[in-house]
Amino acid sequence: MNTxxxxxxxxxxxxxxxxxxxxxxxxxxxxxNAMRSSVQVGDEIITIGGICGKIVKTKDxxxxxxxxADKVKFEIMRWAVSKVVEQSKRPAKAAEDxxxxxxxxPKRIKKAAPVEEAxxxxxxxxxxxxxxxxxxxxxEEK
Numbered sequence: 001m002n003t004x005x006x007x008x009x010x011x012x013x014x015x016x017x018x019x020x021x022x023x024x025x026x027x028x029x030x031x032x033n034a035m036r037s038s039v040q041v042g043d044e045i046i047t048i049g050g051i052c053g054k055i056v057k058t059k060d061x062x063x064x065x066x067x068x069a070d071k072v073k074f075e076i077m078r079w080a081v082s083k084v085v086e087q088s089k090r091p092a093k094a095a096e097d098x099x100x101x102x103x104x105x106p107k108r109i110k111k112a113a114p115v116e117e118a119x120x121x122x123x124x125x126x127x128x129x130x131x132x133x134x135x136x137x138x139x140e141e142k
Contacts, residue, residue, distance in 0.1 A: 036078050039063065042088025047080045 053065035
């Protein structure tokens with residue numbers, strides 16, 4: 001009975017440590033890994049180094065991001081993603097949704113209707129507006 005009472009506080013301390021420290025940390029780690037694996041082209045991210053960029057290409061263990069006004073592209077590792085600022089508008093591709101695509105023909109572009117030009121007489125009449133004539137007459141009177 002004496003050994004049980006001496007071991008019980010130690011077991012309680014280990015149990016409390018597990019529920020307060022270890023379990024929440026593992027849960028957070030799973031969420032971060034899920035976020036890093038779900039990033040896709042078009043997402044805006046911030047790296048652990050503080051670099052903000054947009055994902056241009058994804059690979060197995062790395063990402064190519066585009067940064068700055070000069071649109072510089074460089075490759076980073078997936079584990080370097082700190083957070084996703086803005087997700088792209090496209091839905092994520094699921095492995096079940098992927099089907100072999102049939103060969104599609106390119107869409108045909110419709111020809112634009114020929115533009116009809118206005119006769120030269122109508123253009124000249126539009127240039128000489130009645131509003132311009134009174135302004136000229138008023139300046140001549142002064």
